[in-house]
Amino acid sequence: GQVFNSQNLLSNLSILQSDIETSARRNDLAAQLLARSLDNILDGYRQKLLPTLQVLANGANHKDLVLPSSQLAYNRVADQAGIQGSALQAADLPVNILLVADQKVISPTKYPAISYATKVRINQDTTVNYSVTVKFPSISNLDSVVLCTSLIVPDITVTGIDQQRVFTRRLNNDICKVADVLTETELTYSWTTLQFESLDNSEYNLVIGQGKQLGVEVVSDFEMVLDSGLSFQSIQPDIPRIEGRAVFTESLDKDSLIDINIIR
Incomplete structure (x- = not known):
């Protein structure tokens, strides 16, 4: 059989024409070659279709899938599928941490693994002391680390830079605090919220939300402490706790909500 490539395509077509050197014969052979090539391509695609769809579905479910597009049609489909949605809208204390990369620089570690170490203290006056330490690898295309929250807070302090x-x-x-990083690999964001409940109430509900950026693997260490005089009535999901302290570690595969009921 003949091996076709860009260098010998025309000469091999002439050989296959044998003694019938007409344009119709040449066009017929070219059409047959194109049909066979397309069939081979589509056959390989059909064999890989199910595994490919499984990978895409798993990535979408775990927020590991990034599909940048300026097409409005894609945006509508992504919204309907819940790929771009955020559960943080249901949180009283939502926190989202984003890595902003320079898209002009290609890096094999474009979507790195990072970790959060979050410490939350709920005070008697229903204010909350919140701090989160973000650890991330040193990669060439990372421009900034951004923490965003919809809370009204007096100020967010950033240390380590x-x-x-x-x-x-x-x-x-x-409100977003943007840290333009150079060689840093660890930053701590901290702030104190305003009161989230009236002091006249004896029972409080607070939903804390941790955002998970698309395409980034996140491990979260979370510690929550209640001021003296306060105690947990319930926490969802069920988090291990001892008296007024709850600690757990999880790998975030989506936005995380922690629903806390506190009694005085």
């Missing part, structure tokens, strides 16, 4: 490279920005309805 020169303050000249820390900025406050607004994104939609969120």
